Amino acid sequence: MLIPQFTIRWLLGVTAVSAVVFTIVGLAVRGSAWAQGVSAAFVALALAMLVYALLFGVVWLLAEAKAKLGKGEPGGSPFGADPVVPNPPTDDGRPQDPPVVCE
Numbered sequence: 001m002l003i004p005q006f007t008i009r010w011l012l013g014v015t016a017v018s019a020v021v022f023t024i025v026g027l028a029v030r031g032s033a034w035a036q037g038v039s040a041a042f043v044a045l046a047l048a049m050l051v052y053a054l055l056f057g058v059v060w061l062l063a064e065a066k067a068k069l070g071k072g073e074p075g076g077s078p079f080g081a082d083p084v085v086p087n088p089p090t091d092d093g094r095p096q097d098p099p100v101v102c103e
Contacts, residue, residue, distance in 0.1 A: 021042065027035035 024035050025039050025042075028039040
């Protein structure tokens, strides 16, 4: 389907939230100190989400390239190929006793 399906309720909600945000931005432009602080917080949040999205995309592309080159498997651990050993054996080959938790 070429046209995404949006409900009227969703579109009215986005319109209402946008009206509140841009009212605050308008007050900030007119010099209101609290509105300038809230606007700065909006900008900081938007920049943080943008940086997160960019870093996520870069790491995702690197992981895909590594998997296609055969140097890793999709979903594999980046920290090593050794399996996790919950209780390593002692010197005589027997597994260690689990730790005792005292309450």
